[in-house]
Amino acid sequence: MNTNDMPKVELHLHFEGAAPPAFIRGLAREKNIDISGIFTEDGGYAYRDFWHFLEVYEAATSVLQTPMDFHRLTLAVLEESAASGVIYTETFLSPDFCGGRDLGAWKEYLHAIQEAAAIAEKRDGIILRGIITPIRHFGPNKARETALCAAETAGDFITGFGLAGDEKKGKPKDFAYAFDMAREAGLRLTCHAGEWGGPESVRDAINDLGVERIGHGVRAIEDLALVDEIAEKGIVLECCPGSNIWLGLYPSWRKHPIAELHRRGVKVTISTDDPPFFHTTMVREHDRLAEAFDWDEAEFRKIHVTAANAAFCDEATRAHILKQLEA
Numbered sequence: 147m148n149t150n151d152m153p154k155v156e157l158h159l160h161f162e163g164a165a166p167p168a169f170i171r172g173l174a175r176e177k178n179i180d181i182s183g184i185f186t187e188d189g190g191y192a193y194r195d196f197w198h199f200l201e202v203y204e205a206a207t208s209v210l211q212t213p214m215d216f217h218r219l220t221l222a223v224l225e226e227s228a229a230s231g232v233i234y235t236e237t238f239l240s241p242d243f244c245g246g247r248d249l250g251a252w253k254e255y256l257h258a259i260q261e262a263a264a265i266a267e268k269r270d271g272i273i274l275r276g277i278i279t280p281i282r283h284f285g286p287n288k289a290r291e292t293a294l295c296a297a298e299t300a301g302d303f304i305t306g307f308g309l310a311g312d313e314k315k316g317k318p319k320d321f322a323y324a325f326d327m328a329r330e331a332g333l334r335l336t337c338h339a340g341e342w343g344g345p346e347s348v349r350d351a352i353n354d355l356g357v358e359r360i361g362h363g364v365r366a367i368e369d370l371a372l373v374d375e376i377a378e379k380g381i382v383l384e385c386c387p388g389s390n391i392w393l394g395l396y397p398s399w400r401k402h403p404i405a406e407l408h409r410r411g412v413k414v415t416i417s418t419d420d421p422p423f424f425h426t427t428m429v430r431e432h433d434r435l436a437e438a439f440d441w442d443e444a445e446f447r448k449i450h451v452t453a454a455n456a457a458f459c460d461e462a463t464r465a466h467i468l469k470q471l472e473a
Contacts, residue, residue: 149231149432152446153470155453156227156235156417156428158361158384160310162207162243163420164223167191173209173218181205191423196342196393199423200283200312207243213258216244220262220274226421228270230428234467235272236458238279238310241295247288252295260303273467275459276304277336278328282311286320293324297331306458308336308361309351313343319354329356334458336361336384341395345369352381359384359456364395366412367403377411382456387435388426389419399438408449415453416446447471 167189174181184202186192191206193199210216227235239259245251256276263274278296280289289309296307307328309321318337325335337355340348341362348366351357352375363383366372376383387402396402408414416435418426435441454467 149436149443149446150429152231152432152443153233153450153473154231154428154432155415155450155457155467155471156232157359157382157415157453157457158386158417158419159223159227159235159237160203160420161219161223161237161239162210163203163423164226164237164418165206165210165219165422166222166226167422169219169222170206170209173215177209177211179209181209190425193423197312199393203420203423210243213255216255217258217262220259221266224263224266224270224272224274227428228266228272232272232428233470234275234454234457234459234463236275236277236306238308239276239304240279240281240310241292242281242284242288247291247295249295249298253299256299256304263303273459273463274303275306275457275463277306277308277458278304278333279308279310280321280324282309282313282321282338283315284311286316286324289321289324290327293327296328296333300328300331300333302460305334305460306336307333308338309355310338310361313338313341313347317354318347318350322354325355325357334358336458339363340365341390345372348372348376352376352379358382362386362390364390364403364407367407370410373407373410373412377413380413382413382415382452383407384417385414386417386419386424388431389424392424392426399434402438404435405439405441413452413456414449415456416449 244255280292336359337351338361339351
């Protein structure tokens with residue numbers, strides 16, 4: 147099965163984490179910033195484990211210093227996604243990295259990103275929407291500042307609010323105030339959980355933050371009562387199998403729980419997380435899942451229809467995406 151040209155919907159993509167290494171290296175050279183230690187000899191990103199990955203991620207983002215840098219990043223990321231057949235993508239945006247949570251600066255960065263997204267949509271046919279995410283290990287107080295940036299720029303482009311970073315720092319309830327601010331602004335909610343935190347982290351995110359989607363969420367499989375609850379409530383999991391396997395959460399594609407969750411009635415979707423860090427693309431995700439679980443084009447189409455229906459977008463955009471998937 148050729149999955150290259152299959153239209154795809156991606157709901158879980160970290161913006162800076164999707165930056166091609168060559169793009170980051172080039173930007174570092176332009177600015178005379180030495181971050182050579184974060185790259186492997188063949189030019190990829192070098193890190194030992196998930197926690198070192200977070201450090202390397204933040205080092206890579208250090209060269210992204212101006213709105214124009216993010217304009218260029220947007221074009222580079224969307225070109226890569228469109229090449230894998232992605233027609234709609236949602237990306238996590240952090241005002242922490244775009245102006246240090248200053249609202250005025252954040253608006254300048256956002257304007258640059260939106261301008262580039264419009265160019266990419268016209269050029270490649272790919273639609274981008276933004277999910278504002280505080281960084282969990284930066285703490286709840288900074289999350290409130292991020293939530294204010296989100297609330298003040300909520301609209302057609304900024305449509306969601308989430309939480310990323312080190313799952314072992316704090317509890318979801320610590321961020322309830324920030325999530326309440328986002329909810330009141332009309333933003334839809336997701337949260338990273340059930341990756342490095344166990345099934346209890348998924349339950350806490352659902353109960354304490356009232357989210358409708360979970361980033362990753364795959365460790366819910368360790369608690370079948372929770373799996374049944376997720377299926378019954380229609381909570382959508384933003385699964386990133388290649389990321390989980392690369393980081394050692396599961397030993398192989400066949401051992402990844404996405405298929406079992408799907409079989410038990412959970413709404414699963416497919417995403418790449420931080421694709422160059424985990425040596426993956428949306429095409430590779432589909433190819434490996436097809437090999438591991440004998441999923442065919444019809445099965446993938448169902449999953450992408452699920453993703454389209456779970457997307458944090460307006461109904462006109464959703465109808466446009468569904469029409470492309472059906473075609």
